[in-house]
Amino acid sequence: MIARNMHLFPLAGMAIGLIAGGIGLGLSEAGADPLVVALLVVAVIAVITGIHHTDGLADFADGMMAGGDKERKISAMRDSSVGSAGVTAVVLYIVGMVVALSLAGGTELLKAVLFAEVAAKLSMVLMAWRGRTAAPGSGSPFVSAMKGGRRAAFAVIISAIPLVILGGWAGLAVLSTGVISSVILVSLSSRSFGGITGDVMGAANELTRLASVLVFVSI
Template identity: 60%
Template structure:
């Protein structure tokens, strides 16, 4: 299992800890929340240390930069493509084509700007251990949301998302992912963690429904966008409770 966790960590970050095929990564997608814990601990610890010396707004900017460095921003790119696809008028085929276009449109650029600004503002509202906790819990939920989406969604077209959707149709795998996610949320987050968990499920269900109507299913870009949107929404909820 350590080998699989290392492979998935390499898939979700830029840190080379293992190699595996896309099918192998998809097979063990249900342990995404474990990697979310690792990423949350890394970025959260950076945030905690910086918050001792720096202004909250400066800390939040550096934290967003840390997320970008650690994760390689490939999920953020998915958010941009997702926004471009949604804004295209016409058939599902035209929307899917817009998502696959290598150039980023105005909708994608706007989505990234709003996302980054929102994340900086949300993170600046917490300091110290609370900031660490917000980052850790939101990152676990971001990864669980992708597992949940792959479990209940259908592929809009053949692509990198297909193995994940096919191999996650297992109640047992989803239950394991949910268990891994819930434990730290309840133990560390208490009521706030439970609220965040419920909100992440609602957001994922909404994005699945939206993607089904717009694209005929989910794609790799939709999964990436879900990761980013769930992270932002979870942090906003945490700092608001």
């Protein structure tokens, strides 16, 4: 059911972004310290999303850094224990998110969170559309459901509308970040694992979110 409606993921991103960004906006307007606000926003996002995408980032990093052939890399990615690469990736991601979000305040913080969530969800949709399954697993139904360009095009349209209307060139830059991130990660994953997995899509969500916030606060 969820896989068949994957093209609607950007709408879920909008909801998450509005909730987390709205909390950040309220705290920012109340005069809370920017670093504290950023940390709480990251915590809210983690609670809402269940942290399973962050776990995917850790597994993806372990797989990418593992030596050997594709099968060994996939095995490392599926290992239930988290390696040093995974721990490092998660720490850098959280620190990066907190620092980047602390550079925005008020309505700009709301936009940063909202736009990043939409772009993050769009990147997963585009990965499932363009990628192929590396191995049977949780990501396989999503890849199968997204074959054909109509659903992917719909996801791009519903992502572009709020980003361009509310953000102008900044929103367009964040949208482009989501597209570019998906292309890069599909290429990396195809070379390393022979395709994409659920962990790869989870990692794409986190990495695209961070990249989008960094792009937004840099403009």
